[in-house]
Amino acid sequence: MTASPILEVNDLQVEFATRRQSLVAVRDVSFALGAGKTLALVGESGSGKSVTSLAIMGLLPTAGRVTRGTIAFQRGSGETVDLATLSQPAMRHIRGAEIAMIFQEPMSSLNPLFTVGDQIGEMLMLHSNLSSVARRAKVLEMLDLVEIPAAASRMSAYPHELSGGMRQRVMIALALICRPLLLIADEPTTALDVTIQAQILELMRRLQRELGMSILFITHDLGVVAEIADEVAVMYAGEVVERAPTRPLYAHPRHPYTQGLIASIPRPGRAPGERLVPIHGTVPPPSAMPPGCAFAPRCPHAGPECEAPVALTEAAPGQLARCVKLRELAAHA
Amino acid sequence: MLDPLLSLQGLTKVFETPRGAVQAVRDVSFDIPRRAIVGLVGESGSGKTTLGRSVLRLTEPTSGQTFFDGVDLNQLDAAEMRAMRRRMQIIFQDPVASLNPRMRVGEVIAEGLRAHGVGNVRSRRDTVADLLTEVGLEPDHMARFPHEFSGGQRQRIGIARALALEPEFIVADESVSALDVSIQAQVLNLLLDIRDRRDLTMLFIAHDLSVVEYLCEQIVVMYLGRVVEVGPSREVYLHPAHPYTRALLSAIPHPDPERHTDRQILVGDIPSPLSPPSGCVFRTRCPHAIPACAEGFHAPTVVSPDHLSFCKRQKELA
Numbered sequence: 001m002t003a004s005p006i007l008e009v010n011d012l013q014v015e016f017a018t019r020r021q022s023l024v025a026v027r028d029v030s031f032a033l034g035a036g037k038t039l040a041l042v043g044e045s046g047s048g049k050s051v052t053s054l055a056i057m058g059l060l061p062t063a064g065r066v067t068r069g070t071i072a073f074q075r076g077s078g079e080t081v082d083l084a085t086l087s088q089p090a091m092r093h094i095r096g097a098e099i100a101m102i103f104q105e106p107m108s109s110l111n112p113l114f115t116v117g118d119q120i121g122e123m124l125m126l127h128s129n130l131s132s133v134a135r136r137a138k139v140l141e142m143l144d145l146v147e148i149p150a151a152a153s154r155m156s157a158y159p160h161e162l163s164g165g166m167r168q169r170v171m172i173a174l175a176l177i178c179r180p181l182l183l184i185a186d187e188p189t190t191a192l193d194v195t196i197q198a199q200i201l202e203l204m205r206r207l208q209r210e211l212g213m214s215i216l217f218i219t220h221d222l223g224v225v226a227e228i229a230d231e232v233a234v235m236y237a238g239e240v241v242e243r244a245p246t247r248p249l250y251a252h253p254r255h256p257y258t259q260g261l262i263a264s265i266p267r268p269g270r271a272p273g274e275r276l277v278p279i280h281g282t283v284p285p286p287s288a289m290p291p292g293c294a295f296a297p298r299c300p301h302a303g304p305e306c307e308a309p310v311a312l313t314e315a316a317p318g319q320l321a322r323c324v325k326l327r328e329l330a331a332h333a
Numbered sequence: 334m335l336d337p338l339l340s341l342q343g344l345t346k347v348f349e350t351p352r353g354a355v356q357a358v359r360d361v362s363f364d365i366p367r368r369a370i371v372g373l374v375g376e377s378g379s380g381k382t383t384l385g386r387s388v389l390r391l392t393e394p395t396s397g398q399t400f401f402d403g404v405d406l407n408q409l410d411a412a413e414m415r416a417m418r419r420r421m422q423i424i425f426q427d428p429v430a431s432l433n434p435r436m437r438v439g440e441v442i443a444e445g446l447r448a449h450g451v452g453n454v455r456s457r458r459d460t461v462a463d464l465l466t467e468v469g470l471e472p473d474h475m476a477r478f479p480h481e482f483s484g485g486q487r488q489r490i491g492i493a494r495a496l497a498l499e500p501e502f503i504v505a506d507e508s509v510s511a512l513d514v515s516i517q518a519q520v521l522n523l524l525l526d527i528r529d530r531r532d533l534t535m536l537f538i539a540h541d542l543s544v545v546e547y548l549c550e551q552i553v554v555m556y557l558g559r560v561v562e563v564g565p566s567r568e569v570y571l572h573p574a575h576p577y578t579r580a581l582l583s584a585i586p587h588p589d590p591e592r593h594t595d596r597q598i599l600v601g602d603i604p605s606p607l608s609p610p611s612g613c614v615f616r617t618r619c620p621h622a623i624p625a626c627a628e629g630f631h632a633p634t635v636v637s638p639d640h641l642s643f644c645k646r647q648k649e650l651a
């Protein structure tokens with residue numbers, strides 16, 4: 001990663017307390033996001049990608065807590081803070097103003113009882129000293145920026161009166177109204193139809209160019225990742241198993257899980273009758289993690305050496321993977 | 334197309350609502366050849382789910398004919414339809430969610446057998462064990478409850494349940510949409526195996542064109558209740574004819590960062606089915622629309638044998 005990262009997560013571990021035991025949901029997660037860049041956190045259900053993003057936002061549910069590691073965030077003032085240990089009041093100044101988040105389901109962040117204009121305006125009320133007239137002007141400008149047609153009349157609309165794509169735009173407006181340095185987008189296009197998804201991705205790319213924010217993009221969709229990310233961290237069962245700039249990751253995936261994920265996607269250009277190669281089995285539950293490599297039980301290359309813990313190691317310049325058989329696999333490739 | 338198992342002719346479904354008539358499915362006609370998997374693709378509001386349900390008369394069609402093995406299902410009385418139902422089944426997106434959570438997997442799968450009085454308790458148990466094995470689960474899973482299974486395993490349970498009565502035809506509605514991609518590939522391959530082993534005919538409803546291209550021999554593309562394009566799946570995928578199909582394909586994000594395509598981004602949302610546009614239903618978002626497109630829905634243009642596009646300007650745009 002070039003320049004100084006705006007966000008640097010180091011050795012993050014998140015545990016959830018249950019009645020019987022404490023379960024480790026995320027362990028040894030490290031990555032860095034450069035200013036103005038997009039990092040995709042990609043993984044399937046249970047990979048820990050959403051837990052990681054909630055830990056960064058300080059929004060973990062009460063049963064969850066960060067038990068190890070640091071989340072260094074470079075504030076607009078230039079000061080660097082560790083979000084993992086920041087007090088809730090201090091976090092409230094940053095959340096919404098300097099770090100904002102959008103979700104898969106816009107209705108989870110929009111209040112059905114308030115108009116679009118009031119909700120976006122409220123953010124400015126919390127984080128600025130603008131007059132109500134100035135706030136209204138800013139909200140209108142923001143709605144224009146996210147390409148909501150007839151923005152002035154949509155100010156007084158309620159969320160349910162808008163289509164799914166429009167709600168997503170409103171949520172983006174709400175997230176960006178205070179011009180955050182970092183936007184965390186958790187599956188923001190997953191619930192949308194593909195033609196609407198294309199509109200929203202295009203919008204996010206344009207807003208990033210114009211506003212210069214960094215984006216942490218959380219998704220399960222490797223197609224979306226290829227379109228939007230500069231760098232990728234692939235997560236599996238609570239760990240980052242591979243980290244690389246986007247192009248080399250797709251051209252030469254190093255970890256067997258990344259390879260399996262890419263081979264599972266249907267795409268044209270197969271010979272007639274040629275089958276997809278799925279990954280066998282399912283993700284182990286956090287209560288039954290294998291001792292060494294978490295992917296070993298499903299891995300076609302697994303051997304006895306995979307039962308020992310394994311760290312992220314350099315597989316190629318700039319490309320890291322968590323696999324003891326990296327050299328061996330590269331030799332066969 | 335020779336001897337289709339299923340032939341839809343002018344199938345239409347209108348829902349009467351307090352706000353007016355919703356034309357969910359309008360004048361849909363296509364054939365499903367025996368042992369073929371036909372993919373029905375469309376976005377939210379296209380009418381694809383309503384069409385799938387109307388074919389099986391789970392939703393009563395308003396008009397049109399559904400010939401199944403030469404018999405018009407829409408003319409059958411309740412008893413005749415009940416007998417016919419054994420030959421056709423449906424699999425839902427989460428096949429287990431709609432069932433009684435206190436039923437064990439064995440009962441879930443055997444329910445149809447019991448309802449149709451097939452076999453006795455012991456023979457049904459054997460059938461369930463065989464079905465579980467066929468779909469890649471273990472026979473002793475029959476004693477467990479559905480909630481103990483992952484999404485992919487539930488989909489396998491739904492497939493086993495659908496196969497219990499040895500149907501000839503299955504409607505699969507968004508069967509892999511909620512699954513992780515590595516699990517999705519497992520289930521798609523299972524569906525292909527089962528089709529080959531049992532000579533099944535399938536209508537596979539999905540919003541993901543890449544999945545449909547992989548699984549299906551033919552694609553039917555719907556938009557706002559209408560079929561806009563029908564054809565062999567690879568041909569439709571590689572050479573889409575209708576402007577909507579082109580836009581849909583160009584919107585799919587490809588897992589290849591090196592690929593640079595001129596993306597065509599559709600403007601706006603799908604119109605309300607309460608007041609669909611006159612003429613071509615796609616014209617309000619179509620980059621090629623001309624005033625003539627507002628007049629009358631038109632006969633399909635033959636692009637190549639078996640490949641039809643319902644676009645007035647097909648010849649000019651080709």
